[in-house]
Amino acid sequence: MGIANKVAVVTGAASGIGKEIARVFLGAGAKVAIADLNAKGADDTARELDPTGAAAMGVAMDVTNESAVDMGMDQVARKFGQIDILVSNAGIQIVQPLDQFDFGQWKKMLAIHLDGAFLTTRAALRYMYKQGKGGSIIYMGSVHSKEASPLKAPYVTAKHGLIGLAKVVAKEGAKHGVRANVICPGYVWTPLVEKQIPETAKERGISEEEVIKKVMLGETVDGEFTTVADVAAAALFFASFETNALTGQSLIVSHGWIMQ
Ligand code: NAD
Secondary structure: OOOOOOEEEEEOOOOHHHHHHHHHHHHOOOEEEEEEOOHHHHHHHHHHHOOOOOOEEEEEOOOOOHHHHHHHHHHHHHHHOOOOEEEEOOOOOOOOOHHHOOHHHHHHHHHHHHHHHHHHHHHHHHHHHHHOOOEEEEEEOOHHHOOOOOOOHHHHHHHHHHHHHHHHHHHHHHHHOEEEEEEEEOOEOOHHHHHHHHHHHHHHOOOHHHHHHHHHOOOOOOOOOEOHHHHHHHHHHHHHOOOOOOOOEEEEEOOOOOOO
16 A cells, blocks of 8 residues: 555645645645645745656646636646545635625636536546546535534535445446545634634624534544644545545544534
């Protein structure tokens, strides 16, 4: 088991969880494409994680844009020769009560989380099937792939949807040795979560401290945030696993927030 010399594309890797996955995959000997809407952030991250430029590359990619995704994947395959691992991780959060949820914001959320997962999956599968050496597709779900919270209708809807997509990829990909799994983290301290704290406090009429202690960590076994390192370790495990024994699954990494 291992990912040395495999080629991984990690979306949303200029920040937070994706960046740590890129770091851990590089440490394990993989070549990594850091794909992000933030083109400068992607290039800067690639340089930071691999100053030699031999094993990491930045790719400008809006995962909601069909041609940007296809061109970005082609760019990776041209530089590194193949695509073996996809981590579909790019994501944002918008919190609003359902009765006031703006339709445009709803569509934006579904586009990033679901269209993005579909487009990157399709582009990666085309390479993986052609190469004939299998592959691993990992979706960044959430505890919200299994559970709901108020104010997060499109996020919860999309994160549940990723489990369905992973199951279809697992079934269609099996004969090609392509596996698909979902990681479901609890709250991880990243810019995505930092932004949510004041917004949630305002919507719920509670203090920011209460948001952290009660809303985010209240149901965990120890009141702790999950870390980017915890999530990256789970991603490395899925990416390294070599057979169809582990496919179509979802793994909750949340300090016991929910147990299933
Ligand atoms: P983050 O804000 O730190 O990073 C997200 C990255 O995605 C950014 O670099 C951003 O530029 C990029 N991005 C946004 N829209 C994009 C687009 N259209 N195309 C390409 N890139 C785009 O967030 P994070 O917390 O690291 O979140 C990463 C993933 O983990 C998301 O899917 C999120 O839903 C999921 N997640 C996060 C937490 C958490 O608590 N932080 C918990 C569970 C799941």
